[in-house]
Structure formats: C-alpha cells, structure tokens
Amino acid sequence: MEDDPKGPAPPRRPVSGSWQQSLHEASSYISLGMQLALTMVFFVAGGYFLDRWLGTEPWLLLAGAVLGMTSVFVHLFRLVAQLNKKSEARRKAREAAKKASSDV
Numbered sequence: 001m002e003d004d005p006k007g008p009a010p011p012r013r014p015v016s017g018s019w020q021q022s023l024h025e026a027s028s029y030i031s032l033g034m035q036l037a038l039t040m041v042f043f044v045a046g047g048y049f050l051d052r053w054l055g056t057e058p059w060l061l062l063a064g065a066v067l068g069m070t071s072v073f074v075h076l077f078r079l080v081a082q083l084n085k086k087s088e089a090r091r092k093a094r095e096a097a098k099k100a101s102s103d104v
Helices: 016-054 059-103
Strands: none
Touching: 016 059
C-alpha cells in the first residue's frame, strides 16, 4: 500500500436523511430530559419566589428542591416500569411466535 500524497481522506458527512433519522430516534430521550429538567426548575423556582414573597428563606427553596427531586424520581420509576412492561410483552410475543413456528 502506498501512502496517498494528498493525505487522509476527510471524514464523510452523514446523509441528510440519516441525520434526521438519528435526531428523530433521539427525540424521545431529549423530550424526557427536558421534562425532568423543567420539573426541577419549576419546583425550585417556585420555592425561591415563595421564599422571597413570604420571607422564609431558604426553607421553601429547599422544600421545592426536595419536591422536585421526588417528582423526578417518581416519573423515572413509572417510566421504567412502563418500559419493562412493554419489553416483557414483546418477549412473550417472540416466545409465542417461536413456539408456534416450531409446532408447525
């Protein structure tokens, strides 16, 4: 093999369709991240502004942070349970299809 006098080839740019497809596939994760971040921001900001209004600094800010974290964990727990349920249903469907094909 001889070295190319021009040097290494530049990296290929992905085709527009594949970039869009990748973005579409990642959109559910991006959406989940935004939901979780905005939940935390909502509770912390609410606690902050209530503290300023009522003069109870920093207690409502801390309560808002704890409520926000609890809300995020509950949301994640429910999401994982839902995904596990879907995964289990797909696994059972695959096993049923495999069993049906082996019976034939």
